Amino acid sequence: MPFDASEYGRHIPADVYDDAFAHLDPTSAVERLVELADGGPVCEFGVGTGRLALPLQERGLTVAGVEGSPVMAARLREKPGGERIEVAVGDFAVTRVPGEFALVLLAFNTIFALPDQAAQVACFRNAVAHLRPGGRFVVEAWVPDLAAFRAGAALRPVQVAQDAVMLEAALLHPAEQRMITTKVRLTGTGVDLLPANHRYAWPAELDLMAQLAGMAREHRWEDWAARPFTDGSRDHVSVYRRPMTA
Ligand SMILES: C[S@@+](CC[C@H](N)C(=O)[O-])C[C@H]1O[C@@H](n2cnc3c(N)ncnc32)[C@H](O)[C@@H]1O
CATH class of the missing domain: 2.20.25.570 (N-terminal domain of TfIIb)
Structure with a gap:
């Protein structure tokens, strides 16, 4: 069966999603992302209902997104400030948002929502296509245990x-x-x-996907507070960078 990027929002109603994850505090993610974006525009793949995109916009950044579920995108648009976030409804492995971005974000394990390795590699290539030279692709995911x-x-x-x-x-x-x-x-x-x-992958496989897309890893942390990534880390925040020159 072909992959359907809208599936997630059909099984998890957008209001249930917001209630279920209301306990997650986005502050340290937002602080880190503001630093990494360095004032430039941000595109979030799998932007959802704006858990991170809205506070990033409140910090003065221009934010756009790609979202597979029209229902999640509609809920984002209903929220204050949501109407100012340009959202392309489609699969973030291939969908292109107009513009050139300082940072592309793929948070909350959402890289694993793609069904196979080929789609994940396509997603890294799509991320780099959105980045200006020197721009960053930030991936937050769990480490298989x-x-x-x-x-x-x-x-x-x-x-x-x-x-x-x-x-x-x-x-x-x-x-x-x-x-x-x-x-x-x-x-x-x-x-x-x-x-x-989830089609899960170890951090090293994600690094290879970045290499295939022409990016190099700049950082890997255990979390948004930039704690060191160690043998015991169960999650990672990885930052890949498009070279300054092609
Ligand atoms: C776990 S939620 C994360 C939402 C938001 N980034 C956050 O941190 O709260 C994953 C989101 O990605 C979307 N999604 C999953 N696979 C997708 C795909 N291939 N293309 C576009 N959106 C996708 C889902 O519809 C959902 O809104």
């Missing part, structure tokens, strides 16, 4: 609060580097299911 799985399955708490608990149930298919997940969010008003499929 196969030890967390028993007999190909895992269950882990994602959020534990007084008014909400979120668990993630996952099935692993290592031969295809694929992980099938559903987050289960329990609150006083009911249960929400948030399914997502």
Whole structure:
């Protein structure tokens, strides 16, 4: 079946997405991205409902985006400032937003939403096509942790609060580097299911994709606070750079 970039928003309603991830504080991501963009325009691939794009715009940056789900894009447009974010509805592996950007952002593990290696390589090439010379492509993703799985399955708490608990149930298919997940969010008003499929990759494979696209890695941190990436890091923020000259 051909890949459908709008699938995510069909299974996870935009208001459920916003509620489920309202507990994530975007401050350190926004601080780091403002520094990396250095005043230049930003394009966010998989911009969603603007969790990062809106605070970046509030910091004075011009922000555009690519979003596969028309429903997520519509919710972003409804929010204050959302109408000023130009969003192209389409697959960020191939969709082009007019303009030349200082920074392209692909946050929150969304590189893994692409179905296979070829689509992920195409995404790196699409990112570099959006960048001005010296511009940066920033990827935030988890590091595969196969030890967390028993007999190909895992269950882990994602959020534990007084008014909400979120668990993630996952099935692993290592031969295809694929992980099938559903987050289960329990609150006083009911249960929400948030399914997502991942074609996961280790950081080194992402580095090779960057090389194929003509970029080199500038930084790899454990998180947006720029803590060092170590043996124990479970997430990474990787910054790739387009050369100043072609
Ligand atoms: C996990 S959400 C992240 C949203 C936002 N970046 C954030 O940090 O809150 C992933 C978003 O990427 C979109 N998406 C997934 N695959 C896509 C693709 N191939 N092309 C365009 N958008 C895609 C989904 O519709 C969803 O809005």
